[in-house]
Each structure stands twice: as C-alpha cells, then as structure tokens.
Amino acid sequence: MRKTLIAAVATVALTLGLATSAEAASYQWYNAGYNDVQNGSLNAQVYSNGKSVSKAKITYNKKKGSGVSVKFGFQAVNKGGGAQGPISWSGTYKMKSKQKKTATFSGSAPLSKKRPCARGLMKDTISGKIYYTRTKFCTGL
Numbered sequence: 001m002r003k004t005l006i007a008a009v010a011t012v013a014l015t016l017g018l019a020t021s022a023e024a025a026s027y028q029w030y031n032a033g034y035n036d037v038q039n040g041s042l043n044a045q046v047y048s049n050g051k052s053v054s055k056a057k058i059t060y061n062k063k064k065g066s067g068v069s070v071k072f073g074f075q076a077v078n079k080g081g082g083a084q085g086p087i088s089w090s091g092t093y094k095m096k097s098k099q100k101k102t103a104t105f106s107g108s109a110p111l112s113k114k115r116p117c118a119r120g121l122m123k124d125t126i127s128g129k130i131y132y133t134r135t136k137f138c139t140g141l
Contacts, residue, residue: 046137
C-alpha cells in the first residue's frame with residue numbers, strides 16, 4: 001500500500017511537472033505596452049512563449065496631422081528599455097489623419113537574461129524618427 005501511494009504521488013508530480021513545462025513552451029498573446037505618440041497612440045501585443053517573441057500586433061491610432069508613411073516593429077530589450085536587440089519590421093503603411101491601422105507580422109526576438117523584455121515600435125519612414133511603447137512585456141528570465 002505504501003509503495004503504491006509513493007508511486008502514485010511520484011506519477012502525479014511528474015505529470016504536473018510535464019504539464020508546467022508544456023505550458024511554458026506554448027505561445028500566447030501578451031500586452032507589450034502603450035504610448036501616446038505624436039498625433040496619436042501606439043499599442044503593441046507580442047506572441048511569446050517566454051523565451052522568444054515570434055509575432056507582434058501593433059496598432060497606431062492616428063488622431064490628427066498630415067499623412068505619414070510608417071512601419072511597425074518589435075524588439076527585445078532590458079528592463080529599463082536599453083540594450084536593444086535587433087528589430088523585426090513590418091511592411092510600410094501610408095496613413096492619413098483619423099485612421100487606425102493594426103499590423104500583425106512575424107519576426108524573431110529571442111529573450112534572455114540580458115534582454116528579458118519586448119516592446120513595440122513605429123518608424124516614420126520619411127523623417128526616420130522611431131517611437132516606442134512605454135511599457136514592455138517581460139519574462140521571468
């Protein structure tokens with residue numbers, strides 16, 4: 001009886017450990033920040049498994065101003081927003097005043113102890129200015 005109970009507890013512990021590992025390896029959408037930017041607002045979501053970001057969904061709500069040409073991106077950063085990793089960019093979009101655009105695109109941003117966070121970006125392709133989301137998605141790395 002005692003051996004059976006110990007075996008059952010060990011099986012449950014092993015099963016729970018495997019489920020936790022499988023859950024950590026699965027990708028899901030996370031909020032990656034928001035920021036009020038020139039003439040509008042920028043919002044980002046990232047698709048991550050906690051070790052890497054493979055997709056992003058960036059929304060720019062242009063409330064006023066003249067037309068722009070923008071591209072969206074995401075990158076891994078440290079908790080303070082520094083030590084930036086490479087940027088994965090979307091295609092280019094032309095927008096007029098009072099337009100809202102959401103771009104979903106793939107790329108790669110490996111997360112690490114040095115860069116455990118991810119944030120969204122928007123680049124004005126005419127001026128070259130880059131805007132960032134203020135808050136970032138961070139893993140427990």
